[in-house]
Amino acid sequence: MTTADPALTRPRLIATGGLTAVRRNPLLVVLVVMVPVFQLTTGSFLDPANLSGIATDAATLAIVAVPLALLVISGYLDLSVGSTLALGGLVAGWLAGQHHQSPAIALLGALAAGAVVGAVNGFLCCHLGLSAFIVTLGMLTAVRGLAQQLFPLPLSGFGSGFAWIGGARVAGLAAPVVIAALVLVAGALFLALTPAGRHVFAIGVNREAAHLSGIHIRRTPFALFVATGVAAALAGAIKASVLDSAVAGTSGAGFELTVLTAVLLGGVALTGGTGSILGVLLGVLFLGGLQNGLTLLNVPTFWQQMAQGVALVAGAALAYAAPRTGR
Amino acid sequence: MTTTNLRVSGLTKSFGGVRALDGVDLTVPAGQVHALLGHNGAGKSTLIKCLGGAFPPDAGTIEIGGTTYTRLTPRESIAAGVAIIFQTLSVVDALTVAENIFLGQEWTRHGRVDRRAQEEVAAGLLERVAARCSPRDRVGDLPTGQRQLVEIAKALSRSASVLVLDEPTAALSGAETDALAERVEDLRAQGLAIVHVTHLLAEVERLADAVTVLRDGRVAHRTTVAGRTRRDLVAAIAGRPAEAVRGPRRTPTPPRLVVEGLRGPGFGPLGITVAEGERVGLFGLIGSGRTRVLETLYGRRRATAGTIRVGDRAVTPARPADALAAGIALVPADRRAQGLFPSLSAQDNALLPALRPLARHGVRALRAERRVFGALAAAVGLRPARPGLPAGAFSGGNQQKLVLGRWINEARHVDVLLLDEPTQGVDVGARQEIYRVVSALAEEQGTAVLFASSDPEEIVALADRCLIVARGRIVGELSGTELTEQSLLSAVHDPLPAEGAA
Secondary structure, three states: OOOOOHHHOOOOOOOOOHHHHHHHOOHHHHHHHHHHHHHHHHOOOOOHHHHHHHHHHHHHHHHHHHHHHHHHHOOOOOOOHHHHHHHHHHHHHHHHHHOOOOHHHHHHHHHHHHHHHHHHHHHHHHHOOOOHHHHHHHHHHHHHHHHHHHOOOOEEOOOHHHHHHHHOEEOOEEHHHHHHHHHHHHHHHHHHHOHHHHHHHHHHHOHHHHHHOOOOOOHHHHHHHHHHHHHHHHHHHHHHHHHOEEOOOOOOOOHHHHHHHHHHHOOOOOOOOOOOHHHHHHHHHHHHHHHHHHHHOOOOHHHHHHHHHHHHHHHHHHHHHOOOOOO | OOOEEEEEEEEEEEEOOEEEEEEEEEEEEOOEEEEEEOOOOOOHHHHHHHHHOOOOOOEEEEEEOOEEEOOOOHHHHHHHOEEEEOOOOOOOOOOEHHHHHOOOOOOEEOOEEOHHHHHHHHHHHHHHOOOOOOOOOEHHHOOHHHHHHHHHHHHHHOOOOEEEEEOOOOOOOHHHHHHHHHHHHHHHHOOOEEEEEOOOHHHHHHHOOEEEEEEOOEEEEEEEOOOOOHHHHHHHHHOOOOOOOOOOOOOOOOEEEEEEEEEEOOEEEEEEEEEOOOEEEEEOOOOOOHHHHHHHHOOOOOOOEEEEEEOOEEEOOOOHHHHHHOOEEEEOOOHHHHHOOOOOEHHHHHHHHHHHHHOEOOEOOHHHHHHHHHHHHHHHOOOOOOOOOEHHHOOHHHHHHHHHHOOOEOOEOOOEEEEEOOOOOOOHHHHHHHHHHHHHHHHHHOOEEEEEEOOHHHHHHHOOEEEEEEOOEEEEEEEHHHOOHHHHHHHHHOOOOHHHOO
8 A cells, every 4th residue: 555644634533524534534434334134133133231241352452453553553563462461461360369468559560561571672672773573583483481480370260350351341431441442542632743654654764764764663563562552561461350360371372463454454554654553443343343243153263364364464455455546 | 770669759758747858869879879968857868768668759769670669568668679777786796697597587497497408508608798706606695797708698688689787887896987987888789779867967078979958858968979069069968058156155154064084984074164054066977975964964874083063063963863963864765765754744754853843742733734744845836735645656856845844944953954956856847946945044044054956957046055975075165156066077077186074
């Protein structure tokens, strides 16, 4: 995608003008078709209980997808989030369960672990200039190994205080949903209203030109790596709290690809320089809705995975085939 | 017997309303070297690219070896016998010489590449161009001159009858240049029609049988070389007799940029002083080190020695942000690679460095941004002045205005403006506007302007004073009435003794 998003200039937090919004986010159309189809076929898709279930499932996805999307827009990538999620959950659970620390301390411990992973990624990619693909692919394995070494046995029984992180209700909404909403809004505000948000796009489009414009081309992506690590660990703590368990070998396995799928479906280009938080939200909702609908229809897991994969490739093909408007 | 290998008639090509080629004729018989001269943007590269099939001409015909084409694809061009050796060579470093020569036309035996046969034939071709490398050498290990010969050998393997050389000596050493000249003479003797694009009059005198000078997309001059003096050629390129309209600068002003003993890889030591409100040109051929000097002043490269002062503050820029903090800004030469964000809006492009200074408590000042952009667009004459239009949709000239606008707005104060080839790929109208904007900046705000150019016309139009750069050193200085296109061209072609060097 080389066409720009003029809304970037005059920031609009919510896309205005129906047609433009649809053209920029073709996923809107897909959602508009998907929701009634699932409602008609399952009969319970739109039940409040089910919707809240979708929202809770989608929340952890959204929390990681937002910083990851920013990272991809700036021209980088993080494949290690699944393992960081596991590490975050384990650290939080270990602090809360084994050491009877308060939920706040447990959460902070998880976030710190995520920040360290993110900082290592950021240092290697931004300061040493190594390929983000290779570095974070390595970290995907290395962090998983570290988690298994530190916590060889599954952890559970984190206590009622810790369960609050994933289970509390705020204004009728589950806490993870509220956190995800905050992350989404923060991401959108960051992109639209801060200089650094513009720098993210500039670095993603043309790193050399950004450097010659006097922008600190290492600082912002480094911060985004740290933010992505922190977000992954936060998602891990939430999952551990909801499930009251964390397993080094399996927690968050494959999560990195699901998040990346949501981000790419949301219109963020892997080449950097384009994307929006609204798109990411749609990508997350689409994936969450698809999984949930297919589960309600008793579609076997393997077929669900296939559907997810097909959706990603179809999305890419559509974006490629779509007429390039001369905007 | 003379056959005509190449005949171009009435070739016309426009890009977005700008005529890059306007009814150009060019005839090159077999066994002749035809020099193609002209400033940057005169249409030389467009002509070459039409020959190579990179884009179709709007009108006109290209006749190669008796067949007439109105448009060519790259494949047809090669099949017709055209070989173009660009400045940036298209050899593959990781392959051997023989593999490069037969790339895409491999000889096979029983479905496998027949290396031995390829290497045998390659050896013969290399002999024809008197290359000193073996068919089995890895191309990446060869010096530039030999790589170029490999590319010419590749052209010969496709039985090329028309050879186009695009500034072939720009990247070569002196000895390599001589060697190439001999090869060109050999190939002419072998009956090829050769189009030789160059800036160097010495090459024209040595090699060319005929000369065509392009200016603004038209044939400005055509001559056979026999009996021509260098002065005649210079006048032909410049297009008009000397215009000495500049007087000496009004009142002397205090120095704004003072560079002493600056050294870096490939240049120096050199000293440059630019006074407040002064516009100083750095004139030199491609590869003379101009760009390195500017990039070092801007902190994109590290200096190995020397001092840089802005006013009386010493600056040691380690990165562009440091230089900007000291008031030094650069408009880079390669807009596409170093300047533009094509998919971002015009406003984002022009205001990128201004966002932080304008922001309040870390939040963008949207209204102020719009106002500053409006003022900037008016100041540089941006057309269309639409903030939301992606920069890639603007013409080259207006893209350059956006890049220039980064440093010409109320949110960014610049004491020293560096420009590298400020009007490369910019049409004539926008060029004048850019000169006007830069001059106004110097006059009204006292900005010290230091710009590099390989276009004598541009130096004369924009500079108060000009430093001649060759091999990374300043070898001369021209100002006042001495500063003419003729004197500039003579200065680079017969460098003065390095008395002006600091």
